[in-house]
Amino acid sequence: MKKKLTTVAFQGTPEQEKQLLAVIAKHKGEKGSMMPIMQEAQDIYGYLPIEVQTIIARETGVSLEEIYGIATFYSQFKLNPDGKYAISVCLGTACYVKGSGDVLDEISKQLNVPIGSTSPDGKFSVEATRCLGACGLAPVMTINGEVYGSLKKEDVKTILAKYR
Amino acid sequence: MKSLAELEKIKEKTRGAIVLPDGGNEIRIVVGMATCGIAAGARPVYEALEAGIKENGLGKQVSLIQTGCVGVCQYEPVIEVYQAGKERVTYVKMTAEKAAKVLEQHVKGGKVVEEYTITYAQNGGKAPADGVVHTSLTDTVFCKTQLRQALRNCGLIDPENIDEYIAMDGYKALGKALTEMTPDQVIETVLASGLRGRGGAGFPTGMKWKFASGNRGNVQKYVCCNADEGDPGAFMDRSVLEGDPHAVVEAMAIAGYAIGADQGYVYVRAEYPVAVKRLKIAIEQAKKYGLLGKNIFGTDFSFDLDIRLGAGAFVCGEETALMTSIEGKRGEPRPRPPFPAIKGLFEKPTILNNVETYANIPQIILNGAEWFSSVGTEKSKGTKVFALGGKIKNTGLVEVPMGTTLRHIIEEIGGGIPNGKKFKAAQTGGPSGGCIPASLIDTQIDYDNLIAIGSMMGSGGLIVMDEDTCMVDLARFFLDFTVDESCGKCTPCRVGTRRLLEILDKIISGNGEMEDITRLEELSTYIKSASLCGLGQTAPNPVLSTLRYFRDEYIAHIVDKKCPAGVCKKLIRYEIDPEKCIGCGMCAKNCPASTIVRTDYTAPGHKLASMKIEQANCVKCGACMSSCKFGAISKG
Numbered sequence: 026m027k028k029k030l031t032t033v034a035f036q037g038t039p040e041q042e043k044q045l046l047a048v049i050a051k052h053k054g055e056k057g058s059m060m061p062i063m064q065e066a067q068d069i070y071g072y073l074p075i076e077v078q079t080i081i082a083r084e085t086g087v088s089l090e091e092i093y094g095i096a097t098f099y100s101q102f103k104l105n106p107d108g109k110y111a112i113s114v115c116l117g118t119a120c121y122v123k124g125s126g127d128v129l130d131e132i133s134k135q136l137n138v139p140i141g142s143t144s145p146d147g148k149f150s151v152e153a154t155r156c157l158g159a160c161g162l163a164p165v166m167t168i169n170g171e172v173y174g175s176l177k178k179e180d181v182k183t184i185l186a187k188y189r
Numbered sequence: 190m191k192s193l194a195e196l197e198k199i200k201e202k203t204r205g206a207i208v209l210p211d212g213g214n215e216i217r218i219v220v221g222m223a224t225c226g227i228a229a230g231a232r233p234v235y236e237a238l239e240a241g242i243k244e245n246g247l248g249k250q251v252s253l254i255q256t257g258c259v260g261v262c263q264y265e266p267v268i269e270v271y272q273a274g275k276e277r278v279t280y281v282k283m284t285a286e287k288a289a290k291v292l293e294q295h296v297k298g299g300k301v302v303e304e305y306t307i308t309y310a311q312n313g314g315k316a317p318a319d320g321v322v323h324t325s326l327t328d329t330v331f332c333k334t335q336l337r338q339a340l341r342n343c344g345l346i347d348p349e350n351i352d353e354y355i356a357m358d359g360y361k362a363l364g365k366a367l368t369e370m371t372p373d374q375v376i377e378t379v380l381a382s383g384l385r386g387r388g389g390a391g392f393p394t395g396m397k398w399k400f401a402s403g404n405r406g407n408v409q410k411y412v413c414c415n416a417d418e419g420d421p422g423a424f425m426d427r428s429v430l431e432g433d434p435h436a437v438v439e440a441m442a443i444a445g446y447a448i449g450a451d452q453g454y455v456y457v458r459a460e461y462p463v464a465v466k467r468l469k470i471a472i473e474q475a476k477k478y479g480l481l482g483k484n485i486f487g488t489d490f491s492f493d494l495d496i497r498l499g500a501g502a503f504v505c506g507e508e509t510a511l512m513t514s515i516e517g518k519r520g521e522p523r524p525r526p527p528f529p530a531i532k533g534l535f536e537k538p539t540i541l542n543n544v545e546t547y548a549n550i551p552q553i554i555l556n557g558a559e560w561f562s563s564v565g566t567e568k569s570k571g572t573k574v575f576a577l578g579g580k581i582k583n584t585g586l587v588e589v590p591m592g593t594t595l596r597h598i599i600e601e602i603g604g605g606i607p608n609g610k611k612f613k614a615a616q617t618g619g620p621s622g623g624c625i626p627a628s629l630i631d632t633q634i635d636y637d638n639l640i641a642i643g644s645m646m647g648s649g650g651l652i653v654m655d656e657d658t659c660m661v662d663l664a665r666f667f668l669d670f671t672v673d674e675s676c677g678k679c680t681p682c683r684v685g686t687r688r689l690l691e692i693l694d695k696i697i698s699g700n701g702e703m704e705d706i707t708r709l710e711e712l713s714t715y716i717k718s719a720s721l722c723g724l725g726q727t728a729p730n731p732v733l734s735t736l737r738y739f740r741d742e743y744i745a746h747i748v749d750k751k752c753p754a755g756v757c758k759k760l761i762r763y764e765i766d767p768e769k770c771i772g773c774g775m776c777a778k779n780c781p782a783s784t785i786v787r788t789d790y791t792a793p794g795h796k797l798a799s800m801k802i803e804q805a806n807c808v809k810c811g812a813c814m815s816s817c818k819f820g821a822i823s824k825g
Contacts, residue, residue, distance in 0.1 A: 064459075
């Protein structure tokens, strides 16, 4: 699966950086410690942006390229943070034939967020999902788990307004 | 822990809590709390029992413990009540309310709540016809012919309490190996037992150890455990780690002694949080008792164990990829030779065995090679654990002697196919394996027989399929998985599997040509012979094996443009019979694509005009057929 770099500004706190440095110090000199460091770093920040990878590279002496290579190899590592509002549009067959593709495109256009990424202010993330099993309500999407059904392209503006 | 005598003392002290002494009135209640049990709602059951015991002041007489998987998945949550001199009672599909009743009526009142027992559950909730209620799980057909060796402690002991493991002779094998055997004797014993790797390929475990045993004491070596169980449909390794983690810890220390390694790594997939937690606890407890660390049992053997978490990559179940991943790199496989026994983790001699393989080791050391090899077939010794799933009545984890027939597993232990359907095939080995058709149901399952019929043991997933499964679609499902999980390092696997998937897609969408079958076969052969690692070398197996046994289904898709099992959406059609349709319109109401309209034809004897499906917009979801009460809709 291809991973997209994030456009969300990095908002790491000095506190988080302190935690990360402590993690790296804890693993210093341990063989094969890169995966545990990256896993713990993701626990601290919620994802692994390039800024965090840069800190790891600086502190461990491993090149950023190599760390980026690891981050993109394993599906568990996230390069994008979840948005404050996570929007998932169902692209299952039933939804798709009833126009969920258009709905997804409309959301992406109105929010100016490419599909599969997060808006620069970290507020919205937009993704397509497989069948949610609510075919009777097609087309369906969820925003932070709340379900919206029988959608039309025209509904998008009103729904998004609730979250802006 | 300095001696076997100390170990014996702990055993004496704890044994009575598990095997209840005769004449006593103690009661032991165990709650199955592996991931599956917890997901089915075992936690509220445990809490209700805990509260009830406290409320009724039963703390002195009744002990309540959590245990691992007992194996009967479809009956979770399960609790079992043990009392000296009485039959073990297995209660199934428990809830907090039911648990409270068990406590009141059985534990306090001494009367078994028969309607909650497994006998009733297996008999459709009624008393058995012969009136004899066998309350214990071990009396059911499901359990009677199983032989639990690797899983012997699962569902019996508290996995988070090292004393209970010791009470069941735990760590005695390690003590025996360290104090009474030379490392070479350990290897000879494992070799003579005939134990073969339970992770899939079936390489003799003793042989692997022997290759890595040279130059003991002079070079750094490693012992690794593969717990990256990625095969969709297999969960025996998780069950062992969740139900009996100390068995793996003990076995790895024995392996360390045998080859001369002082450090081990367990590579567990991050998707198994409960297994990771229990393994962590087990390692800490073993360290505290001095069963890991320096100078174990007062000898000069030292061994340490660490856990490494996977991060969601199927290829990391391959041995060289797993080692690259432990090193903290992209989990890509490397060419062999050099084999890991010569140059493995951090370029040092390394052995890697699967969880289930390790779970067999302590027993082999304790009871001897002959004990182990007395069970099984000529070339496959011991037992094998299968995760039985799919279209089968009794889903669950079963452990049977090697050489048991597929028929026995499916019809006896598995209870047959539900809903009166016919058995079509069984799939073993997951994405690397193949299928066994109904005509070969009497095959004795062992490593070599499965290879001979074009499948493989794999880690032990056994998915049963009935006549409603399309074999072309099944092959496509596995290929889709492999394409996603191919690491991309070598071309035959990266590009080849994608091309295979494209041809399969073409066939199931009704655009296949007869030449495609030749293409599939040719391409599969190239991928098998040219791929770097096990993932690529076995990826075409689902295609080749379905082609071997179900070629007619491929031909039906290609020539007749039909899917005989009625699965491939582009090749099926729903039709409404205008003579049977009474025109109620339920189908139209339930159609997600709004593609059912009323015609102007009214069948004789009906009041309303019949309905019709506009085929162009039909999404083939089948909602119309299941909503029709008059059997007017057919699938073809």
